[in-house]
Amino acid sequence: MSALRIKGLRKAYGSVQALRGLAIDVPKGVVCGLVGPNGAGKTTAFGIIGGVLKPDAGEVDLLGAGRFDPAVHAGRVTLLPQDCELNPHTAVEDLLVFYGRLQGLSRARAHKDASRCLELVDLADRRRMRIKQLSHGMRRRVAVAQAFVGDPELVLLDEPTSGLDPSQVIRLRELFQAQRGQRTLIISSHVLHELQATCDHVVMMEAGVCTLSGSIDEVTRIGQRVTIRIQGDAPLAALRAALPEVQIAEEPGTLVLIGPVGVSSTELNKVALRVLLDHEVPIEAVERGQSLEARWLDSRKQATEADEVA
């Protein structure tokens, strides 16, 4: 079952095409990272999903109930927009209570929920302060907190950790990870190692289209790829003989093994390491899969090459 399904989504700002037929499918209950360079269309996609921007064409299906409609989705879908200011003169708690009531909560429930959300972002002691009295990072945390008011099924977070100190980034990462299985989170970020640590699903975007998507294991090829850092030369002939169906690439000090579907990286490891040890090759490190950053760079390179061919 999908939490979000998008097909052929298009949006232009004058002559600039922000989205060029975006297609995404995000399963329910996952923490999904939305990755892409500046101008890839992530924020535009979030705006359309959350109903604040109007698409030129395409289909959006949220929680199986069609495109965003406040009558259907208010309280079920929440959004942390990028670079949007909060009302400056209101106290933090009152603002969250207002948002809670606006999405249908009773006054008592909204107060209770505002307190819960402020605890989530470590701002319970600032509840009576006005927004304008808070630092940039604190305001960002209030903005994150408002996205968890009520019991949303789908939470869209656009750059949630921007401007936060490392301890708060870790705190939010734990918060996001704890949501897995309870609700669907889609997090847009440029901090790829952060997303790799937080997400179990990834969507990569480039120039308004999706270039790659899948579970984090699929995208980083954690089950298929092994990188071994060694000293000296690799016994390539022996490795190829031992792993005939495996693609083996060698760079100075590094061996990359990519197995076919059906061969696990554990199996690759076992065989390759035995060959290397038999040939007395010193092994410095073994890494399963590929970092999200490396995968993203690969994906960008492929996209550029495809563009050049076209």
Add this chain to the structure above:
Amino acid sequence: MNAFRDAALVAAFDLAESVRSRKFLALLVLHVLGAVVGTLLFVEVLGEFEAVVADQLGVAETYKPGTLTDELMATPEVLEVLSGMLNDEALASELITVPPLALFYGWIALFFLPALIVFTSSDAISSELSSGSARYALFRTTRLAWAVGKLGGQAGLLAILTALGAVGVWIVGAVSLAGFDHAGTAWWLARLGARAFVYGFAFLGLALGVSQMTRSVNGSRALGLVALIAIGILGGITMWNEAIEYAPVALPAIQPLFPATHRLTLWQPEFAARLPSLAMLLALGGLYFGVGHAVMVRRDA
């Protein structure tokens, strides 16, 4: 989701947010101080006038202004002059019964409120669209409920400012005028304040209408100013006798679409006579607001 409940929530929130802002403080100073200073000037002029009359009658000058005002207002000469000015004897008969201070407040409120409202409220929505704070609300309710709520909040602000202005005028009168009719003036200030509010609502609809047409704060302020001037000029043309001679059917037909054409009717003594204008002013506020909203619902927020 209940649109009425949401609009009421947004209105209450907007009013509270507005009241806490520096802008409200500036408005308060502008509005109350304007009313108080204006009233003080009025009292001063009244005092001078009474001194001249006392001199001509050969009686002693009064210590405080206001002593001769009631007697003056009751003279047939004043009624005659007023009837001539208004071209309406019934209306003139009504006006001479109104305490002069309340009359002054009513006149000044109807004259200055439109500009004050347009200057202060035409960025009420555009500023939130521009800062992005609207987005936090717009995925929780409909654009209509949110915008109507903003209109309600600004209407609340207008009601507070109108009431405080009237209170300021009443206090100045109580302190400065001899024989001040405390209850009578308060009653008339409340009545005229309510009429000024309804008149102001048409301009509030205009201000919130233009505020929905653009995300630019300066753009909406400029649009508001242009719209205010435009409807002022067009309203004036529809009432201009020489223009009516050229378009005797069209101009009187479109006359009710301009708030200024209802201003004089608001002074009518009978509620039934005022009712069409009161209803039309509220409808005009809704119409101007609706035109702006039709633009906003079709565009990105």
